[in-house]
Amino acid sequence: MRVVRRLKEIRQLSRTLARPISLVPTMGALHDGHLALVGRARNTVGRQGSVVATIFVNPTQFGPHEDFGRYPRPIRQDLARLRERDCDIVFAPKAEDMYSADSSVSIQENKLSLVLCGASRPGHFSGVCTVVAKLFNLVSPDFAVFGQKDFQQLAILRRMVRDLNFPVQLISHPIVREADGLALSSRNVYLSAVQRSEAPVVQRVLRAAATKITKGFRGVARLENWMHRSIEASPLAKVDYVSVVDPDTLERKASLRPPILLAAAVFFGSTRLIDNYLLEK
Ligand code: AMP
Numbered sequence: 001m002r003v004v005r006r007l008k009e010i011r012q013l014s015r016t017l018a019r020p021i022s023l024v025p026t027m028g029a030l031h032d033g034h035l036a037l038v039g040r041a042r043n044t045v046g047r048q049g050s051v052v053a054t055i056f057v058n059p060t061q062f063g064p065h066e067d068f069g070r071y072p073r074p075i076r077q078d079l080a081r082l083r084e085r086d087c088d089i090v091f092a093p094k095a096e097d098m099y100s101a102d103s104s105v106s107i108q109e110n111k112l113s114l115v116l117c118g119a120s121r122p123g124h125f126s127g128v129c130t131v132v133a134k135l136f137n138l139v140s141p142d143f144a145v146f147g148q149k150d151f152q153q154l155a156i157l158r159r160m161v162r163d164l165n166f167p168v169q170l171i172s173h174p175i176v177r178e179a180d181g182l183a184l185s186s187r188n189v190y191l192s193a194v195q196r197s198e199a200p201v202v203q204r205v206l207r208a209a210a211t212k213i214t215k216g217f218r219g220v221a222r223l224e225n226w227m228h229r230s231i232e233a234s235p236l237a238k239v240d241y242v243s244v245v246d247p248d249t250l251e252r253k254a255s256l257r258p259p260i261l262l263a264a265a266v267f268f269g270s271t272r273l274i275d276n277y278l279l280e281k
Pocket of ligand 1: 028034037147148149177183184
C-alpha cells in the first residue's frame with residue numbers, strides 16, 4: 001500500500017494505475033463501516049483493478065461552530081487498518097495543498113441540499129460536492145463508493161455526477177451498525193457512556209416507524225410527531241429533525257406510500273448523530 005500526500009503525485013500515479021479504479025473518500029477515524037466500503041471497492045474492481053482510499057478532514061464542509069478542530073485524526077491506526085484491507089493507495093493530502101488561500105470556486109447543489117442536514121448545516125453540501133469533485137479530478141476513478149448512512153450526501157453526489165457529467169459510477173453501500181443497532185460513526189467516540197447507551201433509540205424508533213407504515217399507519221405529520229416524541233422519550237436525546245421524505249427527491253412525502261426514507265438527526269449533548277431507514281416500494 002502506498003501513501004501519497006502530494007496532489008501532483010496522486011495525479012501522475014492515477015494515470016498509471018491498473019484500471020478500473022475505485023475511489024473511497026473518507027475523513028479518516030476509520031471504523032468497520034469505512035472498511036466495508038473499501039471491501040466493496042475491491043469487489044467492484046477485482047484483483048486486477050486498483051482501490052484508492054482518501055483520508056481528508058475537509059475544512060469546507062464544517063460550519064464555523066462545528067467540530068473541525070477536534071475531529072479525530074488517528075492517522076497511523078487508519079493506515080494500519082487500510083493496509084489489512086487490501087487497499088492499494090491512500091491519498092491523504094494537507095488542507096493547505098487542497099485549497100489555495102484565495103480559492104474562489106465551489107460547487108453548489110441547489111435543490112436536494114436545502115432540506116434535512118442541508119437546512120441545519122448551511123454550506124455543508126457545497127463543501128462535500130467541491131471536495132469530491134476535486135478528488136474525482138485528481139484520481140479519475142471509474143467507480144466511487146459511498147455509504148447509505150449519509151443518504152442525502154449520496155443523493156446530492158448522484159445529481160452532481162449526472163448534472164456535471166463526471167465519468168464515474170457511484171456505488172452505495174448499506175449502513176454498517178453496532179450489535180445494538182447504532183450506526184457506526186467516527187463521531188460516536190464523542191459520546192459519554194450514558195449517551196452511548198441511549199443512542200440506539202434513534203434506529204429503534206426509525207425501525208418501529210417503518211413497521212407502523214407497513215401495518216397501515218396513516219398521516220405523515222402524525223408519524224413524524226410520533227417519531228419525535230419517541231426519540232425524545234430518551235431524556236438525553238434532542239431531535240434536530242426527523243422527516244418522512246421521498247428517497248429520490250428528498251421532498252416531504254404527501255402520504256405514507258413507499259418508497260419512503262425515514263431520516264433523523266439527533267443531538268446527544270453536543271454530538272449530532274444521523275441515521276435513516278429506507279422503505280422500498
Ligand atoms: P466520513 O469519513 O464520515 O466522511 O465517511 C466516509 C464514507 O463512509 C461516506 O461515504 C459515509 O457514508 C461512509 N460511512 C460512514 N459511516 C458508515 C456506516 N456506518 N455504514 C456505511 N457507510 C458509512
